[in-house]
Amino acid sequence: MAGGTAISGARAGLIALLSPAYLWLTAAIFLPLSAMLFFSLVTELPFGGAEWAFTLENYRAFFETPTYATLLWKSVRLGLIVTVVCLLVGFPCAYVLAKAIRGRAREALFLLVILPFWSNSLVRIFSWAIVLRGNGVLDLGLNALLPFEVDVSLMFTTHAIVIGLVHSYLPYVILTSYLALQAIDDNLIDAARSMGAGKPTILWRLVLPLSLPGLVAGAVLIFVPVVGAFMEPRILGGRVGTYYGTVIEDQFVAVYNWPLGAALSFILLAVVLFILAVASPMLKRAQA
């Protein structure tokens, strides 16, 4: 009996410790999501005495207007491109930080990696606009260095959007890869070398498989928000910057068609969850 009370006492303690976090998650995620789900199923917002009824019309709109699907595909493609670029740029960076640099230099470089988090994202995007626009910092800089005239105007192109998004999300993949790489015992690499393995073999058969969980975690952290991104496409993409995310944003802030915006959001959520579910066998294998 005494043991039973001790255990239930410990359980009560655990529940007490867990409850603030779960209450917060309930309040911050579950309630708004429920509200959005409700909005996506009504004809009008039930505020100010408006007439409203339940309907699936908002979801039908997605399937009846091919533009939405086209834009969703465009956003998914953007998400994939940004994720791949972030992985290609971030992983080597994390590798150098984790395995090649030690001591003070590592701390300093690490600070530089997370520096973007310290500035407002809007400020970051507008500073990219200053760099990328014709006659901007990049254009002037290149022309000052190169002996021939170049005309660099990346502003309002897909490239500009990708550059801005990669800059915003790169730290995620560096941090997750760094943690995974840091956990790899240097003796493993030494052992592989002692067996005659060169650098490519060690990277391909040892370092990449062992850091896969970090790479996958970073990829998910990037892919999910980028698919729904609207700020970078809008500011850096201009005319070409119409994506699924910007359409949703328009429904909420410009057209005031919240039910449609909510429905489009849930379709995005479903598609992203579907993609993650399809990718999850790979995720599981990475963890094994």
Place this chain on the structure above:
Amino acid sequence: MARVSVEGIVKRYGTVAALDEVSLDFEDGGLFALLGPSGSGKTTLLRAIAGFVFPDRGRIRIGDQPVERVPVEKRDIGMMFQNYALFPNMSVADNVGFGLRVRKVGAAEERRRVGEALELVQLEGFGGRKPHELSGGQRQRVALARAIVTNPRVLLLDEPLSALDKALRVDMQFELRRIQREIGITTILVTHDQEEALTLSDRIGILRDGRLVQAGPPREVYNAPADLFAATFLGEANILPGGGAGIVVPEGVAPGAVLAVRPEAIAMTRTEPEGAGLSKCVGVLERRVFAGAMATCLVRREDGGEMKVVSRDQDIPAGLTEGDRLWLSWPVDKTLAIPPEG
């Protein structure tokens, strides 16, 4: 298999010399233990032979090939690490076969040699397991199989048994010795455990502060230590006063030499022992520590010095208790004459 020789190698880290003019020969097929306290340079020496560290000066040869600038992956060595360093993402068979696959021996050949290596370490049928499904001793065997499967010219072991508990460690010492003899591979082992060095090796080398203090067969080093450090690091030694009453100085001892005697060479009696060729002194038993088959006694000599005696429990005079007066004696030829420093 090959002979390994190291000649005058120096490795500095900043102003600290991790290795300072170390020269050593490792015979073909022998098992050599490098022994020393932490920071003595023994691991640096092993890593220099492996090729992880390039010496600033000096030569390293494996067989007839000078290798001091050859990187580790081209040296054809086998190495076992302290924590075994098994690849957690690969099965036992893939771990063992890693070096063979790097050498592109072909799938059939790989399977055959992995099977042979696992058989040698008595782990047949474990090929499909993952490292985390193995016990400490099994992991150690896998690491050994992985290190020898490529038939390397030399096998390097970095504190191979330190992660195992005592009983398993003793088993593995015999096992390691058996396998090493069976394949006749030149083996260099780093350890800080003197017992391990004594039981396993044909020859030992004692290092201190990056210098080689003494090298030779274990018995020789134990019975004729080159200096006070070697005498006290390998086993224990009671330092004797420079010829007190009853303590006989052996013949032919250089002037200035320090006399010492091993704790297990000393006999304890209640009365003055008779007989020629004995050194003896009187003391008071201060402490007696029972430790299974052996007992350790601390005895205070009349001149104030302390003597440690290790003796079988039944060899201690009956009823001897702390505070009793007793005689210590040992054969004169068991007296160690340690050359003066420098």
